[in-house]
Amino acid sequence: MQCQKLKTYMETGRVVFLPAKAILPNPAQPRKIFSEEALEDLTQSIQRHGILQPLSVRRVGSNYELIAGERRLRAAQQAGLSEVPCLIMRMDDKESGLTALVENLQRQDLDFIEEAQGIRCLMERWDFTQEQTARALGKSQSAIANKLRLLRLGQGVLEAIREGGLTERHARALLKLPTDAQRMKAISVIVQLGMSVARTERYIEGLLEEPQPPKPKINVGAFLSNLSQSLAKIQLSGIPAVSERRETDSQIVLTITIPKNG
Template identity: 50%
Template sequence: MRLLPKKGIFDSGRVLFLPVDSILPNPDQPRTLFSQPELEELADSIQSMGILQPLTVRRREGGWELVAGERRLRAAKLAGLREVPCLSIQTDGQSSSLLALVENLQRRDLDFWEEALALRKLIDTYHISQDEAARRLGKSQSAVANKLRLLKLDPAVLTILREGGCTERHARALLRLEDPAQQREAARQVTERSLTVAQTESMVEAMLSSPSSGPKKKPTFIVKDVRLFLNTISRSLDLMRSAGVNACCRREDTDEEILLTIHIPRRAT
């Protein structure tokens, strides 16, 4: 038995041929989308050439658990194989999750959403820091942090972008929009109009620069001295009298209010 260059992982050093039905799926498999045409293409290749790279498994109660090779296993079943070559390792759950993630990252099998989710699950489940996750994956801490920021997007936005075949840079551009409704509208525009990343960034900039579409608030005036109103009324009455209108005002002050009674001759109206 030899130690692989990964902490806590031991290789048995031999290839096993295991029944496909005895291999349990990896609960920490980060990949969630598998293209059926690509699986069928791989199945055709397996029928012609066989499986060139063994799957990686670990022994579990009641059988074997897949560590890496989900796509090959699915294609092998499509090809009608009853057994598949496997490399048995001894590893803990954390190392198994890490191997599954690393394999998919190296093969670029994950989209940006799956990768962000896998990173978040790895960090939360095993209580490791972003720095530690970055070190184990051979990435920079900033790359991990930027990937995790994508999880701030509204889930509906990510669904729109993924189904529309958009890139991670499209998603990053929408992060500038804090309103989920704006994010969804922008995502629809990106997919319906097939916008480039540069066009998406320009659209987001325009949305941020435009005034709010909501109802405008009426200005609120704060008057600290009621004498401003009284002086205005007095000047208005003076203006009417100078124009020949015999207008007058009677004022009564009480403890609760100031009562003004204005008299204007009807013939002047």
């Protein structure tokens, strides 16, 4: 019944009502996190006033795939709407993914982590350079590079930043620390003390100025002596073990041969 009804819709570029269940999610959707509170507010608004801005979709086989408007679609489904107003557009995969990212950026629906991940996804999926991406999104190349730099932080660090309610400038300050382990410790302190960006930057500078513990020196001579003593004990036990030593400018190569049958 639903498929039969879908066949009656024509791709004319005008607004039509489509079954909400027949609209597939956009695989290139950059937004991954939806506020339950904001979604509930939108659901109540839709129940009172309906959907004021149509969703953008494209035809995919016998169904339709969402281009833009996932939050509206989710809220409409929660509101119990069986059909939603849609603008049917003719777009290929690249245009659809780009449109989804641009709309979210323009509406400021993405947090800075999702924005960076969306940009990276776009570049990887379509083999875009930073320059091509900047041109497609209407941003400078340096802005794109700065967003991508945030993804040098590990996934666990990014999640901790989001959960702690830290800003993009906090994240940039954390990039100065060399390891994710140090960043996670710093985030715990920053969140616990409610540090501002300026205070966070001073705190991290202080961490970087702390003297690092010296690396333990390896006593190669003592190791070789212990090895020779162990080899001598093997030989004294009657096992014909043979040692061969070769030195280069950068290393000592030791080869010890012991018969399997002793």
